[in-house]
Amino acid sequence: MSTQQALTGSIIASSPDLGLLLEPVKDELVQVEKFLNSNLVDDSPFIEELLGQVFRAGGKRIRPALVLLTAKATSNPRGHAGRLHIILSVLTELIHTASLVHDDVLDSASLRRGQETVNRKFSDKLAVLTGDLLFAQASVCLSRLMNPVIVGIYGQVLGDLCAGEIRQMRQQFVVSTDWNAYTQKSIWKTASLFAAGTQSAPILNAAGDRVVSEMKSYGINLGVCFQIVDDLLDVTGNSHALGKAAGSDLTQGVITAPAMYVLERKDGPAQRLDHLIRSRAVTGSEGVDEALEIIRNNGGVECTVELARQYARRAREALTVLAPSQYRDSLDSLIDWLLIRTT
Amino acid sequence: MSTQQALTGSIIASSPDLGLLLEPVKDELVQVEKFLNSNLVDDSPFIEELLGQVFRAGGKRIRPALVLLTAKATSNPRGHAGRLHIILSVLTELIHTASLVHDDVLDSASLRRGQETVNRKFSDKLAVLTGDLLFAQASVCLSRLMNPVIVGIYGQVLGDLCAGEIRQMRQQFVVSTDWNAYTQKSIWKTASLFAAGTQSAPILNAAGDRVVSEMKSYGINLGVCFQIVDDLLDVTGNSHALGKAAGSDLTQGVITAPAMYVLERKDGPAQRLDHLIRSRAVTGSEGVDEALEIIRNNGGVECTVELARQYARRAREALTVLAPSQYRDSLDSLIDWLLIRTT
Numbered sequence: 072m073s074t075q076q077a078l079t080g081s082i083i084a085s086s087p088d089l090g091l092l093l094e095p096v097k098d099e100l101v102q103v104e105k106f107l108n109s110n111l112v113d114d115s116p117f118i119e120e121l122l123g124q125v126f127r128a129g130g131k132r133i134r135p136a137l138v139l140l141t142a143k144a145t146s147n148p149r150g151h152a153g154r155l156h157i158i159l160s161v162l163t164e165l166i167h168t169a170s171l172v173h174d175d176v177l178d179s180a181s182l183r184r185g186q187e188t189v190n191r192k193f194s195d196k197l198a199v200l201t202g203d204l205l206f207a208q209a210s211v212c213l214s215r216l217m218n219p220v221i222v223g224i225y226g227q228v229l230g231d232l233c234a235g236e237i238r239q240m241r242q243q244f245v246v247s248t249d250w251n252a253y254t255q256k257s258i259w260k261t262a263s264l265f266a267a268g269t270q271s272a273p274i275l276n277a278a279g280d281r282v283v284s285e286m287k288s289y290g291i292n293l294g295v296c297f298q299i300v301d302d303l304l305d306v307t308g309n310s311h312a313l314g315k316a317a318g319s320d321l322t323q324g325v326i327t328a329p330a331m332y333v334l335e336r337k338d339g340p341a342q343r344l345d346h347l348i349r350s351r352a353v354t355g356s357e358g359v360d361e362a363l364e365i366i367r368n369n370g371g372v373e374c375t376v377e378l379a380r381q382y383a384r385r386a387r388e389a390l391t392v393l394a395p396s397q398y399r400d401s402l403d404s405l406i407d408w409l410l411i412r413t414t
Numbered sequence: 415m416s417t418q419q420a421l422t423g424s425i426i427a428s429s430p431d432l433g434l435l436l437e438p439v440k441d442e443l444v445q446v447e448k449f450l451n452s453n454l455v456d457d458s459p460f461i462e463e464l465l466g467q468v469f470r471a472g473g474k475r476i477r478p479a480l481v482l483l484t485a486k487a488t489s490n491p492r493g494h495a496g497r498l499h500i501i502l503s504v505l506t507e508l509i510h511t512a513s514l515v516h517d518d519v520l521d522s523a524s525l526r527r528g529q530e531t532v533n534r535k536f537s538d539k540l541a542v543l544t545g546d547l548l549f550a551q552a553s554v555c556l557s558r559l560m561n562p563v564i565v566g567i568y569g570q571v572l573g574d575l576c577a578g579e580i581r582q583m584r585q586q587f588v589v590s591t592d593w594n595a596y597t598q599k600s601i602w603k604t605a606s607l608f609a610a611g612t613q614s615a616p617i618l619n620a621a622g623d624r625v626v627s628e629m630k631s632y633g634i635n636l637g638v639c640f641q642i643v644d645d646l647l648d649v650t651g652n653s654h655a656l657g658k659a660a661g662s663d664l665t666q667g668v669i670t671a672p673a674m675y676v677l678e679r680k681d682g683p684a685q686r687l688d689h690l691i692r693s694r695a696v697t698g699s700e701g702v703d704e705a706l707e708i709i710r711n712n713g714g715v716e717c718t719v720e721l722a723r724q725y726a727r728r729a730r731e732a733l734t735v736l737a738p739s740q741y742r743d744s745l746d747s748l749i750d751w752l753l754i755r756t757t
Contacts, residue, residue: 112573113602117584173546177539196520197583199542203516204576206549210569217562226553230455233547240540241460259456 087404096139106161111211128186135160141272144398162212163268169205228267235259243324248335262294285392292386299379302327318359329371430747439482449504454554471529478503484615487741505555506611512548564614571610578602587667591678605637628735635729642722645670661702672714
């Protein structure tokens, strides 16, 4: 079975198109896009230019879509997403984008989604401030929701994002097969923000506790699945989807699921991979290519696909709390879309 | 009259000691210090180490003190500051510190308050994340206040801090004597956070609207006064109080009140100063020394002292809304302390 087949399996038959999935929240996503570019801070045209630079690059807007679909799937009457849900969507994307802008400074990245990064177009200094500005815009959005519980949820998310990055930075080139730590890092880096959105949308609808907790579970599991697929793509090397070179995690000494599956076998290939990482040979192109080959030839990809599927199943189970609707269908199909993100 | 005399004038007679002024909130400041070092994000000892590195350097904790004194001056019965006011104090200092940590990365500073900066001790990357972490800790504090109005106030403050920095960066080496723009920048960079604290403390006490708005006015005017004194110190060169070399604003092309007073005279010295800035001669030690001499010898210092005094007077007027108490006395004496910050 090829990597591609392993990843997509039977799902490929129903290969969901993202545009089609997001059709039920199309109009709201247009409003989100406009709002993302609004200067909430002052009347300076330059700040609008900065926001334009950041958001013109586009992006799939998965997080706002999750918020809006969850909002519509849990509203009464079904299908309604009001002003507060638009703000919640914007806030979620602002936090995500702020962390990307800071990441780009840290990695000295020149391109993001095919557009020049702020650090490249202007300066590192302005890019740090732009990230801060996006966090500030998110805070203004948060305050407009007038909901202390949601303020608490997003406060924790900001902490999780930092904790995840700091932990990852400190674990560079540390060879570990601690699955709890790996999952925790995926929650911090990715799933926590997903879950904040899918949990807060029903809170704004005054939905019952069970709906809120199951939709939180959907967000966590979908987010972990998303991160696992992202880690997998770094190994399988679909650079079109990634927008970065294959093996860039390994090059930076970040050990993820595909490598961990091989490492925990403790056989010959595992020892060789261990050596390539510890000796930092993976920082060179020859070393990283050898490491990727070892991972691909020793089941790292297949095991990781199975892991992603486990989280996908849990995300799908959580959706059973919702009454049937086209919004629930989209949330369900988004799981499949994630799993075939390489195509 | 020497610079020093011009600045302190008759106030020197009553030269207030900061420790004495803060005596009424001494116990609460100990709690604030402990809270500042608490990891609110996860259970990682490394994050505690990072916070320790940042806060061990100390600092005057003016902002927490302002919150606590205002809390006690507006509480009923007088003299009470509870758990929420401690959190508000911590939150205010966290935001201030986060912006300092990011500033240090941007300026590649090695020392802050006599301690190694995070960027120096660890890396730029970790310092950007540490600033983000402090903002995250502030968000967690904000959520604990459970007060949507205060969330709105601090959301705006974050925006103001970014707007102020971005505006300043874009105005480097631009010779301007636009006093409105100068005052606005001082509000964004400094006064907005002061006022958030002095306004939110009475809000938490459910004080009346007039008390809240006058205490906001106190914070704004005290904050602008603080920034003006800071700008002045950069010219008079009391590097002990500053912790940086004299003329560092000019070197970076940042034009503040002392230079603006000379520039707007449009006479010979003004033209020379204008030339030194536009030609960027001020980036060299000879150029900046000449520019500082021109400012000092042409009334830049005296006029700026008078400007600071105007804002000090407005801050003092706002305090008349408070009933007499030792806390009001301290808030009043803090104004004097600011004015003689060079000693």
